[in-house]
Amino acid sequence: MLPRVLALVALGILHLPWSSTQGCLSKQQVANTIRQMQKLLSSHEAAQLQNMRNLKKQLTLLQGNIQKQVAKRNESCTLLPAPLNGRRLGKKTLVGHDAHFLCDPGFLLEGSETRTCLDNGTWSGQQPFCKNINDCTSNPCANGGTCVDGTHRYSCLCPSGWSGATCQAPVYSYWVTLSNSSFSRQPRCAENVLGSRQCSCDTGFQMRAGGICQDVDECQLFQSSRLTRICLHECVNLPGSYRCTCPAGYRLQADKSTCSDVDECAENQHNCSRGQMCINVFGGFRCLQPECPKPQLNTSYVKTSAAQCERSPCPMDSKACQRAANSISFHYLPLQSNRTVPRVLFKMSTSRFVGDSLRFAILGGNSQGMLAVQRADRQTGELMLTRPAVGPTVLEAELEMSEFARKVPLGKHIFKVTVFVSQYEF
Ligand SMILES: *[C@@H]1O[C@H](CO)[C@@H](O)[C@H](O)[C@H]1NC(C)=O
Ligand SMILES: *[C@@H]1O[C@H](CO)[C@@H](O)[C@H](O)[C@H]1NC(C)=O
Ligand SMILES: *[C@@H]1O[C@H](CO)[C@@H](O)[C@H](O)[C@H]1NC(C)=O
Ligand SMILES: *[C@@H]1O[C@H](CO)[C@@H](O)[C@H](O)[C@H]1NC(C)=O
Ligand SMILES: *[C@@H]1O[C@H](CO)[C@@H](O)[C@H](O)[C@H]1NC(C)=O
Ligand SMILES: *[C@@H]1O[C@H](CO)[C@@H](O)[C@H](O)[C@H]1NC(C)=O
Ligand SMILES: [Ca+2]
Ligand SMILES: [Ca+2]
Numbered sequence: 313m314l315p316r317v318l319a320l321v322a323l324g325i326l327h328l329p330w331s332s333t334q335g336c337l338s339k340q341q342v343a344n345t346i347r348q349m350q351k352l353l354s355s356h357e358a359a360q361l362q363n364m365r366n367l368k369k370q371l372t373l374l375q376g377n378i379q380k381q382v383a384k385r386n387e388s389c390t391l392l393p394a395p396l397n398g399r400r401l402g403k404k405t406l407v408g409h410d411a412h413f414l415c416d417p418g419f420l421l422e423g424s425e426t427r428t429c430l431d432n433g434t435w436s437g438q439q440p441f442c443k444n445i446n447d448c449t450s451n452p453c454a455n456g457g458t459c460v461d462g463t464h465r466y467s468c469l470c471p472s473g474w475s476g477a478t479c480q481a482p483v484y485s486y487w488v489t490l491s492n493s494s495f496s497r498q499p500r501c502a503e504n505v506l507g508s509r510q511c512s513c514d515t516g517f518q519m520r521a522g523g524i525c526q527d528v529d530e531c532q533l534f535q536s537s538r539l540t541r542i543c544l545h546e547c548v549n550l551p552g553s554y555r556c557t558c559p560a561g562y563r564l565q566a567d568k569s570t571c572s573d574v575d576e577c578a579e580n581q582h583n584c585s586r587g588q589m590c591i592n593v594f595g596g597f598r599c600l601q602p603e604c605p606k607p608q609l610n611t612s613y614v615k616t617s618a619a620q621c622e623r624s625p626c627p628m629d630s631k632a633c634q635r636a637a638n639s640i641s642f643h644y645l646p647l648q649s650n651r652t653v654p655r656v657l658f659k660m661s662t663s664r665f666v667g668d669s670l671r672f673a674i675l676g677g678n679s680q681g682m683l684a685v686q687r688a689d690r691q692t693g694e695l696m697l698t699r700p701a702v703g704p705t706v707l708e709a710e711l712e713m714s715e716f717a718r719k720v721p722l723g724k725h726i727f728k729v730t731v732f733v734s735q736y737e738f
Contacts, residue, residue, distance in 0.1 A: 389429035395421075398442040407431055415442035455479045460502060472498040475509075495527035495551050516552030530554040544570040544738055559736060561595035571738055573646075589618050593646040594734035602642040602728070611636040619643070637712070640726040647733045649703035657683070658695035660713050660727050665691055667717035675726075677709035683731075685711055695729060703733035 337345075392411050394400040397419045401412040407429050415421045424437030448459035453468035457479030460467050470479035499511035499519065513525035520526040531547035531554055534540040541547075543556030558564050558571030565572055576582045576597040577590035584590045584599035591598040604613035604621035609632040613621040619642040626633030645657055660672070672685045672693030682701060688694045693713060701707060707730070714724040 387433070389433055389435050392427060392435060392439065395440055395442045397444075398440070405429060407433075411435070413440045418445050419443060420445050453479050467502045469500050469502050475501060475503070477503050495549075497525040497527075497551070499523060499525045514552055527551050542569055545736070559595060562736075562738070571736075573738075589644075591644045591646075591732070593644075593732040594648050594738070595736060596734075598644070598732065600642075600644065604640065609633065609636075613640065637726040638723040640728065643727060643729045645729065645731045647697075647701065647703075647731050649734050649737050650700050651697065651737075653697050653700055655697040656694050657697050657731060658711075658727070658729055659688065659692055660695070660711060660725075661692045662713065662715065662725060665715065667715040667722045669716045671712075671714045671716065673712045673714075675710040675712050677707070677729075679707040679709055679731075682707060683709050697731075701731070701733045704735040705733045707731040707733065 387407055388405045389407070391403065391405050392400060395413055395415065398413060398415040398421065401414065402410055409429050411427045411429075413421060413423075413425055413427075419442035421440050422443050423440030425440065427435040427437045427439075430436055446461050447466035448461045451459065452466055453459045453470070455471065455474040457468040457470045457474060460469060468477060468479045470476070475481050497514065497517060499513050501509045501511040503509050511519070511523065513519050516528055516530075517525035518528050527549070529549045530542060531549045534542045535547040542554070545559060545562070546557045548555045548557055556564060556569045556571075561574055561576075562571035563574050564570075573592070573594045574581065575592045577584075577592045582590045582597050582599065584597075588599040588601045591600055602619055604615050605611075607613075610627050610630040611633040612624045614624055616622045621640040623633070623636060623638050626636075643658060647657070662670070670687075670691060670693070672687060674683065674685050677683065679701075682697065682699045684696045684698050686694050686696060693711070695709065695711060709729045709731075711727040711729060712724055713727065715722045
């Protein structure tokens with residue numbers, strides 16, 4: 313627009329001299345007129361230039377003001393909210409400042425972890441939110457599958473007969489019929505995000521050909537050798553495990569592998585009648601009622617305790633009675649089968665030693681060669697087991713302890729020993 317206005321002004325000036333003068337002008341007059349016009353134009357030009365400069369200045373000023381206002385309006389961003397179940401770090405909302413976001417434990421940040429306030433007053437990135445890490449809360453596994461929470465998603469452990477990401481697909485194969493309690497089981501498989509299956513067997517099972525989990529027979533593996541045996545007595549293989557059993561009369565110990573005898577007498581688990589002695593033996597008990605010898609040859613005995621007989625006083629002239637044992641006692645010894653030998657089973661002595669020597673002997677019994685008597689010290693004799701006794705069996709021995717003074721017999725005592733050898737080595 314400005315150039316056109318200037319052109320019109322210039323034309324008006326140019327017309328002036330020509331319209332005010334009539335006829336021919338002298339060369340001098342023309343030269344003067346041109347000079348005047350040049351002067352006029354120069355002054356106009358200067359004025360216009362000044363105007364233009366002013367205008368330009370004003371425009372620049374205006375532009376600056378506008379920019380300032382725009383910058384003022386957007387020099388900060390609005391405060392971002394903290395995500396639900398999370399926190400925002402950084403409260404500054406000026407351009408160039410960052411806001412950081414964190415999630416509470418158990419939650420996963422989705423979106424921008426850091427957002428920056430941009431020049432244009434907006435935040436970079438996207439507002440984050442905190443996602444519950446446990447993806448299993450929605451119970452996504454069907455058909456009794458077990459949900460296993462992953463970092464970004466869950467996976468399902470499917471029970472027998474089901475597969476697929478959510479155990480939704482039935483497995484049509486021959487092992488579906490295998491029961492939970494049998495020695496073969498379907499492995500537990502988890503299908504991950506990429507669709508690959510990872511299968512494993514329950515503890516006590518081993519992966520076998522065909523992808524079946526086969527029970528480990530711990531009994532066959534370990535029980536057959538004495539060095540590796542896992543049960544003192546018998547081993548019973550179970551699906552996924554094994555169990556030790558004990559014979560009747562024994563109790564499985566807390567270690568779940570050894571057996572120990574039940575003391576029926578102490579625990580009152582016996583059916584012995586009154587007047588009978590309850591004798592605990594390995595693997596059982598005995599009810600016993602020892603009897604004193606019948607009177608004969610002027611000799612009689614009276615029972616002084618459950619397991620002891622004392623000779624009644626002899627008639628003055630009865631040699632047979634005087635030669636008979638002064639006392640008879642009964643002894644019952646429990647013994648495990650196949651114990652190592654030699655082994656002291658029994659010790660005998662007297663509390664009423666008045667002579668100068670004691671002699672010990674085996675008078676009888678059923679155990680020739682297995683039992684022997686020997687002197688332990690001046691006043692003590694010992695019954696020894698000399699060969700391993702393999703049960704179940706009962707060894708009997710009648711031991712005699714005679715007392716002498718200057719080789720004259722003063723008296724003797726009979727020990728009736730019964731050894732109950734159990735069936736087992738425990
Ligand atoms: C602000 O600037 C960023 C880049 O600097 C651009 O991506 C965004 O679209 C802009 N936002 C607005 C509202 O202009
Ligand atoms: C300033 O921010 C407003 C919104 O607050 C936006 O509409 C405008 O485009 C921003 N100005 C510039 C220059 O980005
Ligand atoms: C499988 O056996 C386990 C223990 O061995 C038991 O907890 C579970 O209930 C059984 N499942 C079925 C379907 O029998
Ligand atoms: C005691 O009970 C056992 C069976 O537990 C039986 O064989 C035995 O004859 C009984 N003995 C007596 C004395 O009742
Ligand atoms: C038993 O005692 C009587 C006298 O009391 C005596 O005559 C008899 O010989 C004795 N018998 C024996 C075997 O000692
Ligand atoms: C008795 O024990 C020994 C080892 O102590 C063993 O070699 C032997 O076989 C056992 N005998 C019986 C009958 O168990
Ligand atoms: Ca097993
Ligand atoms: Ca017992």
